[in-house]
Amino acid sequence: MELTGAKIFVECLKAEGVDTIFGYPGGAVLYLYDELEKAERDGDIRHILARHEQGAIHAAEGYAKSTDKPGVAIVTSGPGATNAVTGIADAYMDSVPLVVFTGQVPRHLIGNDAFQEVDIVGITRPCVKHNFLVMDVKDLAETIKKAFHIATTGRPGPVLIDIPKDITDDNAKCEFHYPESLDMRSYNPKVQTKESDIKQAVEMILASERPIIYTGGGVIMSGASNELKDFTQRLNFPITNTLMGLGAYPATDKQFVGMLGMHGTYEANMSMHYSDLIIAIGARFDDRVTGNIEKFCPDAKIIHVDIDPASISKNIKVDCSIVGDVKPVLLELGKELDRRGAKPDQQALANWWKRIATWQEKNCLAYNTNEKTIKAQYVMQKFWEISAGDSYVCSDVGQHQMWAAQYYKFDKPNRWINSGGLGTMGFGLPAAMGVQLANPGADVACVTGDGSIQMCIQELGTCKQYDLPINIISLNNGFLGMVRQWQEFFYQKNYAMSYNEALPDFVKLAEAYGHVGVRIDNPADVEGALKEALDDKKRLYFLDFITEAEENVYPMIPAGAGLNEMKLL
Amino acid sequence: MNSTTNKRHVISILMENEAGALSRVAGLFSARGYNIESLTVAPTEDASLSRMTLVTRGNDDIIEQILKQLNKLIDVVKVHDISEFDHIEREMMFIKISASNNEDCASIKRMSDIFKARIIDVKNKTFTIEISGDRSKLDAFVSAVSDYNIIEIVRSGCIGISRGSCALKAEEA
Numbered sequence: 001m002e003l004t005g006a007k008i009f010v011e012c013l014k015a016e017g018v019d020t021i022f023g024y025p026g027g028a029v030l031y032l033y034d035e036l037e038k039a040e041r042d043g044d045i046r047h048i049l050a051r052h053e054q055g056a057i058h059a060a061e062g063y064a065k066s067t068d069k070p071g072v073a074i075v076t077s078g079p080g081a082t083n084a085v086t087g088i089a090d091a092y093m094d095s096v097p098l099v100v101f102t103g104q105v106p107r108h109l110i111g112n113d114a115f116q117e118v119d120i121v122g123i124t125r126p127c128v129k130h131n132f133l134v135m136d137v138k139d140l141a142e143t144i145k146k147a148f149h150i151a152t153t154g155r156p157g158p159v160l161i162d163i164p165k166d167i168t169d170d171n172a173k174c175e176f177h178y179p180e181s182l183d184m185r186s187y188n189p190k191v192q193t194k195e196s197d198i199k200q201a202v203e204m205i206l207a208s209e210r211p212i213i214y215t216g217g218g219v220i221m222s223g224a225s226n227e228l229k230d231f232t233q234r235l236n237f238p239i240t241n242t243l244m245g246l247g248a249y250p251a252t253d254k255q256f257v258g259m260l261g262m263h264g265t266y267e268a269n270m271s272m273h274y275s276d277l278i279i280a281i282g283a284r285f286d287d288r289v290t291g292n293i294e295k296f297c298p299d300a301k302i303i304h305v306d307i308d309p310a311s312i313s314k315n316i317k318v319d320c321s322i323v324g325d326v327k328p329v330l331l332e333l334g335k336e337l338d339r340r341g342a343k344p345d346q347q348a349l350a351n352w353w354k355r356i357a358t359w360q361e362k363n364c365l366a367y368n369t370n371e372k373t374i375k376a377q378y379v380m381q382k383f384w385e386i387s388a389g390d391s392y393v394c395s396d397v398g399q400h401q402m403w404a405a406q407y408y409k410f411d412k413p414n415r416w417i418n419s420g421g422l423g424t425m426g427f428g429l430p431a432a433m434g435v436q437l438a439n440p441g442a443d444v445a446c447v448t449g450d451g452s453i454q455m456c457i458q459e460l461g462t463c464k465q466y467d468l469p470i471n472i473i474s475l476n477n478g479f480l481g482m483v484r485q486w487q488e489f490f491y492q493k494n495y496a497m498s499y500n501e502a503l504p505d506f507v508k509l510a511e512a513y514g515h516v517g518v519r520i521d522n523p524a525d526v527e528g529a530l531k532e533a534l535d536d537k538k539r540l541y542f543l544d545f546i547t548e549a550e551e552n553v554y555p556m557i558p559a560g561a562g563l564n565e566m567k568l569l
Numbered sequence: 570m571n572s573t574t575n576k577r578h579v580i581s582i583l584m585e586n587e588a589g590a591l592s593r594v595a596g597l598f599s600a601r602g603y604n605i606e607s608l609t610v611a612p613t614e615d616a617s618l619s620r621m622t623l624v625t626r627g628n629d630d631i632i633e634q635i636l637k638q639l640n641k642l643i644d645v646v647k648v649h650d651i652s653e654f655d656h657i658e659r660e661m662m663f664i665k666i667s668a669s670n671n672e673d674c675a676s677i678k679r680m681s682d683i684f685k686a687r688i689i690d691v692k693n694k695t696f697t698i699e700i701s702g703d704r705s706k707l708d709a710f711v712s713a714v715s716d717y718n719i720i721e722i723v724r725s726g727c728i729g730i731s732r733g734s735c736a737l738k739a740e741e742a
Contacts, residue, residue: 125593126600130643133588150643185739186585186646310637313630 003176005137005168006031009101010039012144015178018072020063020437022048022056026076027116028103031168036074048437048466051458053080055430057087058456061096062394062434065417068223070097070151071434077103078116081162082123086424088158089127093421094244095221097156099147106166107135121162129157134164137172145179154189155308156221191307193324193332200320201279201303202336208277209348210299210355211237214260217244217420218282218306220413222326225249228281231330234337236349238356240268242283244420247410252389257356258365261289262557263402266364266566269557271356273297273564280304282326285315286421295562305329364555364568365406374523376400376475376547379530380407383445383473386530391443391471392417392435396428396452399481402553404447426455429472433459436468443471443534450476450500460513463540471533472542474506477549485552490559510542521546575626577606579658579729582621582639583647583737586612590619590644597642603627603635607660607726618646618739622728646739655732661701664711665720668694673717684710695720703727 003011009032013021025033039045050056053075060071071091075084081102091098105114121133130150132143140163147159166172205211213235219228225248232239232255239249240260249256258265260272272278278300283289290296293315302318304311305326312321322329367377380403383391393408395401395418410416417435419427432446446453453474463470475481483498510517516539520529526545533541554569584590591610598605606624613620625635632650639648668674677696681688686700700710704727711722731737 121589122592125589125596184643187643308641310634310641314634317630 001176002173004031004170005140005163005172006035008137008140008174008176009144009163009168010035010045011176012141012178013072014039014044016144016148017069018045020046020048021072021074022050022059022063022434023074024050024053024056024076024080026080026103028077028080028105028165029074029101029168031165032074032101032103032163048433049462050430051461052456053083054086054426055433055456055459055462057084057091057098057100058424058427058430059434059437059459059462060098060100061087061091061094061427062417062431063438064096064098064434065431066392066414066435067438070099070148070156072099074101075103076116077105077120078118080116081118081120085124085127086422088124088160090419090422090424090427091158092127092129094419095156095217096158097151098158099144099151100158100160102160102162104133104162104164107164108166110164120160124160127158128160131160131162133162134167137167138174140167141176141178145182146184149182149184150187191324193322193329197320197322198329198332198336201322201333202340204277204301204303204320205235205279205333205337206340206342206344208344210275210352211235211277211279211344211349212271212275213237213239213279213281214242214272214283215239215245215248215281216242216283219245219248219326220282222282222307223413224282224327224330225413227327227330227334231334234334235344237279238271238353240264240272242286242289242420243405243418245283246405246416247413250411251409252411257360259405260563261286262291263406263553263555265406266362266555266568267356267359269563269566270359272300273562274355275300278302280306280318281330282306284311287315290315291557291563291565292560295565297563362568364566367554367569369523371523373548374521374526374545376403376477376545376551377407378523379473379475379526379545379547380404380447382526383530384408386527387443387445387534391415391445391534392432392439394418394428394432394435394444394446396446396448396455397423397425398449398452399477399485399551399553400447400449400452400475402482403475425452428452429456429470430459430462432470433462433466433468436470437466441537444468445471445473447473447475449481450474450478450503450506451480453506457509460510460515460540464514467538468540469536469538470540472510472540474542474544475547476503476506476544477547477551478503479549481551482553484550488550488552506542506544510540515540515542517542517544519544519546573628575628576632577624577626577652578632578650579652579656579727580623580625580635580639581649581651581729581737582623582645583613583739584619584621584642585644585646586617586619587644591621593642593644594621594623594639597638598625601634601638603631609726609728615739620737622726624727647737649731649737651729651731656729657732658703658727658729659701660704660707660727661699661725662707662710663697663699663721663723664714665695665697665722666714667718667720668696669718677714677717680710680713684713686710
């Protein structure tokens with residue numbers, strides 16, 4: 001039977017098992033919405049109406065990061081598409097599998113500066129894994145198949161499909177057939193890990209005296225947490241996670257030395273710096289992790305496991321590269337260790353742990369408290385305790401993000417959802433929506449600040465429409481805190497434009513949207529407020545914590561410094 | 570080998586002949602700050618594939634990243650740094666020169682013969698000459714005729730192919 005492009009679009013989504021699509025309608029996607037609405041009525045696909053296209057994309061990211069499925073979104077042409085770009089770039093930097101559909105003006109108008117026309121394929125080319133412009137309805141099904149395939153395999157990422165309006169109207173029809181498999185000669189995400197690399201890595205592991213395992217988001221994407229735990233514990237090596245990798249290894253385990261990098265723990269960074277072997281797994285030696293690369297870990301040999309060959313030896317030259325999916329590679333390394341039946345020098349390892357213990361004694365995450373003002377660190381610590389470490393935590397970007405990463409101890413993967421690579425303020429709330437929709441009944445928090453929350457505040461409307469009982473934990477210090485901190489340290493306290501004047505009354509704002517708002521300015525009330533919000537499984541709570549205004553995030557590696565040159569409180 | 574020296578590399582790229590494929594390559598180079606000395610592109614014997622020859626400079630680390638990043642592009646089927654192997658390079662040039670007298674005309678003709686260049690158009694003592702060869706030969710010819718009035722130069726950029734039986738081809742599915 002011949003179907004219209006719009007119908008084919010919906011049938012393809014159904015074939016891919018898409019149950020939720022995030023979006024915002026507009027002129028160029030009206031035929032698609034017409035069919036989507038019918039699919040929703042039939043109970044096949046649920047459409048979530050965001051209040052801004054950026055929110056729709058971040059919500060799709062949250063959905064993808066908390067499930068093993070890609071996020072799917074649809075926006076209209078022109079401004080709908082450009083509004084989505086921030087979210088798409090965010091997904092690209094953090095390797096989030098997304099399929100984004102954009103409407104386009106009818107084919108005969110393309111290139112004519114038509115109303116709401118923009119070359120979104122051109123605009124997004126540098127920030128997508130791939131993108132397509134569909135110029136024939138006959139290509140639509142195969143293009144959608146390719147998009148899902150590309151987005152979810154290899155190193156995941158966002159894929160955009162631009163669909164001109166006249167491909168979806170009643171005149172554009174063709175026989176529908178959804179391809180079962182694909183053969184793309186230019187894209188083969190399957191990688192064959194070299195046995196010789198595995199052997200070399202095990203050789204290096206056995207020869208090490210001061211090893212450390214450094215893992216990133218790749219472990220979480222690979223679903224390799226259990227394998228990582230087995231590997232780490234059989235070796236009894238210290239392990240650190242990147243910001244993107246938190247939760248891949250249980251943070252409460254004794255072998256975990258905390259997050260590394262700019263605001264990582266003293267012990268994690270010192271262990272990296274003085275190590276003689278770094279086993280990097282699914283991490284990419286980002287500049288926020290390495291500090292000054294000239295000073296980076298002078299004595300360390302490096303093993304790097306990554307699915308993306310371009311991530312290996314990009315910033316830091318490595319001694320042994322293993323290209324492959326983390327999970328099978330970890331299993332292979334385990335097998336080779338079994339086969340060799342040997343262990344690294346246990347005396348040296350014991351000495352190494354003793355040395356690490358002296359760094360841990362610094363207690364680098366300690367902070368000063370007083371009875372008058374709420375410390376943001378205290379709020380995060382209490383939230384971790386009261387939520388039993390089992391809440392999803394979606395974060396915005398800034399000081400609160402670092403405090404959440406430092407004080408909420410993630411024991412499970414996929415629980416910590418934040419914008420790491422792009423650092424997108426406004427990410428937190430819409431991401432939390434996607435997480436809550438994918439995980440109904442779960443505790444989902446949005447940790448945010450008075451700056452970030454205002455960047456996608458309109459999504460409070462979406463939360464109301466779909467009854468999402470998110471716990472918004474706003475660490476309100478009246479400043480763009482991270483900007484202010486840098487200005488304090490490096491710009492002679494010239495707080496240029498970092499003071500948030502004319503803040504709204506967030507309690508009233510939450511209430512205006514139909515939610516519960518609570519303002520907390522006394523440290524004694526912190527626990528009670530958190531408990532109340534967590535106990536209420538039906539309503540969204542906006543907890544506006546008035547915190548110490550000029551608190552800084554410690555420890556910190558100043559720009560240009562090495563990992564052993566941390567600034568402590 | 571000194572990995573910090575900026576060597577010239579000739580990179581052959583086989584890619585899907587799709588709209589936008591060229592801009593994906595050009596965009597990658599500009600976004601990541603890589604240098605492009607020349608770039609040529611045209612369809613191959615298989616009309617669904619384009620072949621690009623790209624000349625760039627960089628140290629070993631940069632070239633390694635360039636090759637990896639090119640391989641990452643979804644439309645790219647194969648990438649080969651042919652300058653690492655025995656290969657042939659050619660570039661074509663049109664050069665338009667005007668002579669002021671008959672003596673100049675004769676010597677332009679003679680110079681063209683020496684360089685095995687072909688005069689393909691003459692009008693009012695203006696010669697249009699076609700010449701192909703490697704880059705240094707074309708540079709030498711330009712310098713040899715630089716005493717005359719050079720009106721215009723068009724160069725194709727380099728194309729390259731490896732010697733012997735090895736070829737850059739899409740594998741049979």
